[in-house]
Amino acid sequence: MHKTGSSSIQSSLFLNRDALNEHGIAYPERGLVKDEEVGFRHLKFSNSLKQHAFNEAALLSEIVHLNSLSASTIVISHEDLLRLDLHEKALKLLGESFNISLVAYVKDPILYFNDKYKEWVRRMGCALEPADFVLQHFDYLHWDRLAKKWESFIGRDNIYLFPFEKAHFRNGSVLTHFYDLLSHICGVQINQERLAPLMANQNTSLNNKAILATLLANKEPEHSHTGVKKKFLKSANQMRNLNSSGLLISRECARQLKARSWHAWYYLKTHYNCNVSMKKLDEYKFDSAFHSYRIRYDIYQNAHKKSLKKRISQLLLPNA
Incomplete structure (x- = not known):
């Protein structure tokens, strides 16, 4: 979800594409929106799953492309993969084409909306007062409904949800926790010491x-x-x-x-x-x-x- 270290994860996946390929893990560049500040995320792919933009032929073409990659695991990352307006036919097609695992970090809703609001004011030109912003984005609170949207297509056992709290992460790092989890899902051992570190903090906020x-x-x-x-x-x-x-x-x-x-x-x-x-x-x-x-x-x-x-x-x- 937004404001849960996603920028760092996405930038690290992009930076370490070659090292991950050695483990049969691909972070495909097709459909990536490259933004140095908020990460290298699959915005176009994520948008194609939404009800207003869903096109079956286009998604089938994307599935064919992903299947053509010489990798046993493909990582797609974007914050809006957890939302209520995903098209059920899109999720059905994906569930039939791949063995999908869904990974998400969940944050204290009070801190989540506060941090997300600040980012939208800073980057998106948001002119709403905080309470109005919360009302407009209230659907992001329905974690149960967001999870159930995926459960019927990929099964509950393939959904990994974790609180976004340093105390739950090895070394207090969400990036370390993500790569540990990716190693578990893929059945390989990713040597994180060999991965290139990020040079600067991602998506910094204003006071x-x-x-x-x-x-x-x-x-x-x-x-x-x-x-x-x-x-x-x-x-x-x-x-x-x-x-x-x-x-x-x-x-x-x-x-x-x-x-x-x-x-x-x-x-x-x-x-x-x-x-x-x-x-x-x-x-x-x-x-x-x-x-x-x-x-x-x-x-x-x-x-x-x-x-x-x-x-x-x-x-x-x-x-x-």
Whole structure:
């Protein structure tokens, strides 16, 4: 799922293609969307399984291509392989063509939505407030339904679900845990010491103050003539190194997430022994400043003042 180390896993799989091929494991380049920041993931293949984009002939062609690869194991990776709108015919065709194992890491829903929201504001131009964002993406909470979508086609024994928590991983690394699991599934022993390490952190996030300035920029019209949008983005860049912490979602939103995810949490615990830890509400730290009108007003005033001063100076100074 999103924000569970997927960028590191995908980048490592891409970087170590040759080493993995020696073990009969392929990370196919066809259909990859290459993004240095978020990893090298199979976005096009994932999208082709969705109901609105499903094309049987195209998927059959993709299956033929995958079967033509000289590998005993093929790894396909994308965060949206766990979603409710996957086409059942697509899953049926895949289940009939391959012996499929599904691997997913599941995160505390409160932390999950908080981190995912920050990424969408930063990278996707999201202009929604945190609670509105949670409501729009609430389907990602239905872990039980997401798992059941695959169960009828590949069987529960072929689904591996794990909590995204360092305490559950050898060396505290999700990458180490993933390769251990891949070795188990494939029946080979991948020597992780021979794999090339990642050079830098993947998909780094911004602090809360920078996210707030970016959110205000996203709310501005794309073709605004005031220049305020650019000022907000400039302010966000200047705030990158400032200290700010805590959850951007509100305490009430977090309470609702805990309550509404209980059934799915219980399903994963009892059917997959996947016990996702969630703290008591009072143990979470919330960033109330993110929702402060005073702070937002100060950012607005600062941006407008700079923009106004620039426009005045342009009017007063004659053209060269």
